[in-house]
Amino acid sequence: xxxxxxxxxxxxxxxxxxxxxxxxxxxxxxxxxxxxxxxxxxxxxxxxxxxxxxxxxxxxxxxxxxxxxxxxxxxxxxxxxxxxxxxxxxxxxxxxxxxxxxxxxxxxxxxxxxxxxxxxxxxxxxxxxxxxxxxxxxxxxxxxxxxxxxxxxxxxxxxxxxxxxxxxxxxxxxxxxxxxxxxxxxxxxxxxxxxxxxxxxxxxxxxxxxxxxxxxxxxxxxxxxxxxxxxxxxxxxxxxxxxxxxxxxxxxxxxxxxxxxxxxxxxxxxxxxxxxxxxxxxxxxxxxxxxxxxxxxxxxxxxxxxxxxxxxxxxxxxxxxxx
Amino acid sequence: xxxxxxxxxxxxxxxxxxxxxxxxxxxxxxxxxxxxxxxxxxxxxxxxxxxxxxxxxxxxxxxxxxxxxxxxxxxxxxxxxxxxxxxxxxxxxxxxxxxxxxxxxxxxxxxxxxxxxxxxxxxxxxxxxxxxxxxxx
Numbered sequence: 001x002x003x004x005x006x007x008x009x010x011x012x013x014x015x016x017x018x019x020x021x022x023x024x025x026x027x028x029x030x031x032x033x034x035x036x037x038x039x040x041x042x043x044x045x046x047x048x049x050x051x052x053x054x055x056x057x058x059x060x061x062x063x064x065x066x067x068x069x070x071x072x073x074x075x076x077x078x079x080x081x082x083x084x085x086x087x088x089x090x091x092x093x094x095x096x097x098x099x100x101x102x103x104x105x106x107x108x109x110x111x112x113x114x115x116x117x118x119x120x121x122x123x124x125x126x127x128x129x130x131x132x133x134x135x136x137x138x139x140x141x142x143x144x145x146x147x148x149x150x151x152x153x154x155x156x157x158x159x160x161x162x163x164x165x166x167x168x169x170x171x172x173x174x175x176x177x178x179x180x181x182x183x184x185x186x187x188x189x190x191x192x193x194x195x196x197x198x199x200x201x202x203x204x205x206x207x208x209x210x211x212x213x214x215x216x217x218x219x220x221x222x223x224x225x226x227x228x229x230x231x232x233x234x235x236x237x238x239x240x241x242x243x244x245x246x247x248x249x250x251x252x253x254x255x256x257x258x259x260x261x262x263x264x265x266x267x268x269x270x271x272x273x274x275x276x277x278x279x280x281x282x283x284x285x286x287x288x289x290x291x292x293x294x295x296x297x298x299x300x301x302x303x304x305x306x307x308x309x310x311x312x313x314x315x316x317x318x319x320x321x322x323x
Numbered sequence: 324x325x326x327x328x329x330x331x332x333x334x335x336x337x338x339x340x341x342x343x344x345x346x347x348x349x350x351x352x353x354x355x356x357x358x359x360x361x362x363x364x365x366x367x368x369x370x371x372x373x374x375x376x377x378x379x380x381x382x383x384x385x386x387x388x389x390x391x392x393x394x395x396x397x398x399x400x401x402x403x404x405x406x407x408x409x410x411x412x413x414x415x416x417x418x419x420x421x422x423x424x425x426x427x428x429x430x431x432x433x434x435x436x437x438x439x440x441x442x443x444x445x446x447x448x449x450x451x452x453x454x455x456x457x458x459x460x
Contacts, residue, residue: 034329036326104364111363
């Protein structure tokens with residue numbers, strides 16, 4: 001294909017996505033995930049058409065019931081007439097790079113609903129609970145006209161908090177019986193919660209977990225934003241109506257307060273810095289390959305002939321001098 | 324940034340039988356071979372499978388069928404994919420399929436049928452030869 005043809009193809013795919021065509025959108029997501037050149041240009045065309053969707057993040061420990069909660073939420077929001085997108089992330093194997101993406105299993109009943117678009121993604125080595133291209137996939141779903149996009153992170157431990165710089169509202173799912181671990185994670189993912197769900201609340205210790213969480217919240221500084229805590233047994237669809245209400249209330253908080261604007265700016269800043277990091281790293285590596293090569297520089301650092309700080313500073317200075 | 328194509332495969336279990344061990348073994352083996360495997364679980368209708376294949380933009384769909392309904396289910400999945408505007412998506416199957424049916428399915432556009440006794444590395448080899456060139460093409 002000539003570059004004109006490529007451009008024409010890209011333009012028509014952008015139009016397809018804006019018209020809500022699933023095949024084209026799904027393939028664009030794939031190209032974005034696979035770093036196909038040109039896919040980002042299509043995303044640039046879509047960007048002015050994004051911003052209409054509300055993004056709801058769902059995170060929590062492995063096995064805490066995230067997918068089941070997402071499944072229940074899809075049903076509620078479909079009943080309310082919303083078009084729902086779901087991005088569900090599972091881990092890639094650090095050894096083989098392969099992955100089994102199984103979040104759809106819990107969402108089967110929505111498989112043929114044309115108002116629901118579910119996309120499974122593998123982390124592909126990305127840390128933080130999301131995949132590198134999660135934000136891009138959200139943008140494509142947004143541009144397609146989805147009203148609500150639910151992002152389900154990988155099962156997280158303490159420090160995978162990227163979802164907060166992606167979602168408008170973050171739901172953290174915990175289960176009873178973690179005991180002291182509640183203490184351990186209070187400085188991690190619990191801090192990013194707008195809503196805390198104690199799932200599997202028919203198990204012993206649910207009330208204790210709620211009490212622990214409430215106490216943790218009480219310890220926060222005055223004026224900290226409201227965090228709602230609720231109990232659920234998602235497998236029986238119990239507590240889901242409360243969760244939907246809590247999401248609505250939080251959404252109203254965002255509308256009313258300067259909080260909403262602050263968060264929008266935070267998300268944009270974090271996205272920009274992310275991209276700058278990626279692009280700067282790419283440029284630096286490209287430059288290295290054109291010069292002495294990464295391996296040679298790494299070797300010199302390992303042999304203590306140059307320190308890594310000076311090496312990085314020199315490289316960056318050369319990069320800046322280029323422009 | 325350079326392109327990093329990763330082969331994505333949908334493994335689905337259509338129909339009413341509940342024997343999903345084969346599907347799980349294959350899903351695991353494919354993941355171990357470095358592919359991204361979307362596993363959808365039991366009791367999938369052809370429409371559910373086609374819809375998932377489209378949304379997930381997979382390179383290949385694998386069906387595990389133990390119920391004897393393969394002559395109905397494979398064409399139904401092909402039709403459901405075509406209905407969604409997807410043609411030429413490679414399709415492979417595993418399970419209990421008699422030789423004469425296997426020939427008929429391959430004639431009908433199914434790309435490969437793996438019957439009991441096939442090793443998982445044979446499936447991976449087949450993918451490397453028949454699917455990878457298209458994905459990276």
